[in-house]
Amino acid sequence: MERPAGTKAAPVDQDVLIVGAGISGIGMAVHLQQHSPDRSFALVERRADLGGTWDLFRYPGIRSDSDMHTLGFVFEPWKHEKTIADGPAILEYLNRIVDERHIRERIRFNKKVVGADWDSAAARWTVTMEDDKGAVTTTTARWLYLGSGYYDYDEPFDAGFTGREDFQGQILHPQFWPKDLDYAGKKIVVIGSGATAVTIVPAMTDKAAHVTMLQRTPTWYFIRPAKDGFANFLRKVLPEELAYRITRFKNVKLQDISFRRAREKPQKVKDFLTKKLKAALGDRYDATAFTPPYNPWEQRLCLVPDADFFEAMKADKASVVTDHIERFDATGVQLKSGKHLDADIIVTATGLKLAVAGKIPVRVDGDPVDWSEHFYYKACMFSNVPNFSAVFGYLNASWTLRADIVAEYVCRVLNHMQATGTDAATPVLADPSTLTEENIFDFSSGYIQRSLHIMPKNADALPWRLSQNYVQDRIDMRSGAIADGVLAFTVAKAQVSAASAELEAAE
Template identity: 60%
Template sequence: MPDKTGATQIANTVSDATISVDVLIVGAGISGIGMAVHLGDKCPGKSFAIVERRDDIGGTWNLFQYPGIRSDSDMHTLGFKFEPWTEQKSIADGPSIIKYLHRIKDKNDLEQHIHFGHKVLSASWSSEDARWSVTAEKADGSQVVMHANFVYMGAGYYDYDNPYDAKIEGLQSFKGDVVHPQFWPKDFDYSDKKVVIIGSGATAVTIVPVMAEKAAHVTMLQRTPTWYAARPSKDMLANFLRKVMPEKWAYAIIRKKNVWMQDITFRASRDNPEKVISKLEKPMKKELGDKYVKEDYTPPYGPWEQRLCLVPDGDMFKAIAAGTADLKTGHIDTVTGSGIKLKSGETLDADVIVTATGLKMAVAGKVAFEVDGKPVNWPDHYYYKGCMFSDIPNLAIVFGYLNASWTLKADIVSEYTCRLLNHMDATSTRIVNPVLDTDVEQEELFDFSSGYIQRAINELPRNSTAMPWKLNQDYLYDKDILLNGAIDDGVIQFYGPNSQRGLDEGEPALEAAE
């Protein structure tokens, strides 16, 4: 992995000499890196820059450093369509994903476009100038302004600064270590310590088996059970195909197969949940043996009403079966100086408490947007084709699937945005705006009961019952709409002269903010 300090110095040295860009990409994680590659391939004449608040690429995979950090989707769909995943394990750990992203960055010479240490604070659109003015804060506290005709938001969907605070009673009185996975201390030693992990989502499920290898004992304390899907970490078919055909062919075949299987599983979960439940329970019962307690592994909701938690190679179940970890279902009464007292009266002794209690959603990276001087209030706007917003010009955003991998959505949104930009060039227009000029029927944004979604639902953009004013959870349908549907669909509007005002050569992209 490239030296992080060196990467920052290179990017910041380049930034001062760069002019305003056609496209500004916010975030150098999966979404931002993917967009940069698609842009270079499909819109080679467009200038672009990537702004990243951290000192390295990777986004989520750079932020989270907790034990065992790994993908919760297979890498044949979490990987990009244009870059085959070549590792043996299809359920990959965080460092392997970072290595994959660096390979793409280096292969496509993206370093020169990335401005590290730039946290975007605000973005202001001017219809008169047909451009965005984006203010970012640098690590030293100074601010800079960048100008772009189009902004592509790849900043993720949760708050990087503030995780969800579950307000656990008495936590402040605990005399041991309290750790949140989002801010895992470097080189934290939990060897031979009693650990209680509060939570039952993907993060907790990942941490349990890894901490159990070194800790005296690990207990996962859940308030409500979760549905688990156990599967091998290696895709044997994928690894076989790579031996007998070119990697690109094998990757494309497995990617299509996995997309198809994900779609079938999701639909079956909604249409025939009992059949899916039977398949999910089988590997749990096999691994856990007499430690399988139905009440601890049977949620009060159906499969895929919340996201399934992946258990690669049944590792968590094996840890529980071996006695190095266990699972408790109960409600916390209070945290004491030496552990956790449950409302049932049971006490869990602990030296370390891990609060894997969930994330806090954030719209568009918490950036303060305004259009022609009017602040954007997200609940006043509808999603357009799941990647733009009603009455907000020249802005695209990635919000990945809840029932499939993030990158599936990132890929098709990037390609759609490139189609949009090329159409603007072909029609000599500089402004594109999904104008909502009629009443539409509203429905819930997500048909999922996950806590992090329900907590933020009133802060999110709106959703209609049908395209184009909809954020969808169907990749195959979205793929057809975004990649094959008409760009000028009679709803989205293109206008503005092909003026170069504000984008003239020689204008600095980074100006000291006054």
């Protein structure tokens, strides 16, 4: 429900307003249907279609970098044969969920949230939106749930390469891939060594003359089959949902074990990954190109399904160059070593630019919220900000694992508020100096390090931290006390005043 900006709503247009119709937003909608069915909700999506990341990115070969038994939702089995799925398959999964569960009619597309204001007296959010024609409307909600992702949809990271204006070919960023790009017979240089680059390189070798991945720093790669044989076997002999739950449990445990092993015995994991790389590349293995200067899981491991990236190298369709860029010139990239890479197309897969709370200006009783001054609470709420939650996925596991447990937890809070007749839930932190601050983003990835100054704070202990331990988080979020002495539940001041007035009148 919407109304022209400046008009009043009584009491609210919906109990929960979900911002974003990607994985996080759709997941929250389903969890509300399951766990808080008497709460009204709506979703607002700035784009014309749902899917978030999976609708925005259209570069060749786009796929998940996590298995779909953990990137899929806890409530909806992944039914495709491939566990490492491409973008269209993930979009099909999301579209089926919103249609089967009648969520699509609750999504307002082409609505960009440009402001969110909390009024303590009324205990409600007034959210201001702008459509694609510039028309401004507002809507109100008791709870604001941000499923708007973690990066800037408008602007990617600009590495600032010198000489861009001199290059006579095309320069592309994966975030804004042109439709129907013709790259047949072209020489392509992909700058970067992360998941996006490693996806694009083998995918473009189908038509390109040659694809070169230009990296400044090598990445640790993990090779696994695109199809999970164990999962597909279970689906043949067990009911779909049971097979999915078992596979999901198996993959969560393996992920947790591998991460912990990398932190505890990094050399053993290095040796294991290097052995796999050597086996995949044979005489094409180059230690300079495939030995990172950091330990595994100090940055996210880069998944290579079916070793497709390495198969492209062995077929002489792709190559890796490790060097620093001097500048772009008319015909390609001049490197500091003196070598020159000829190119018709340059793809700058140099990373994302992070954004907190979807860059939405948020105000509490008129005061702007500076997220870098607030602490995380229970990995989804923030100190002294009422009725507000957001999803920031795991760095060491699938995004959806966090989205699922956050949605379940918020439903628990909403149900507690209903049971106690309260209107606001606020993680109260009276004195931040009592906490010991700790940087939990101990990943050396550039996109993380560049954005630490805008990120919310973390303490060295729960509940004031964004934990990276899904197994423990799942237990805490599902079974921990809602009324824990930190999360304060209050009644709206306006309701208290109204009740007092009624009592006085009765007397």
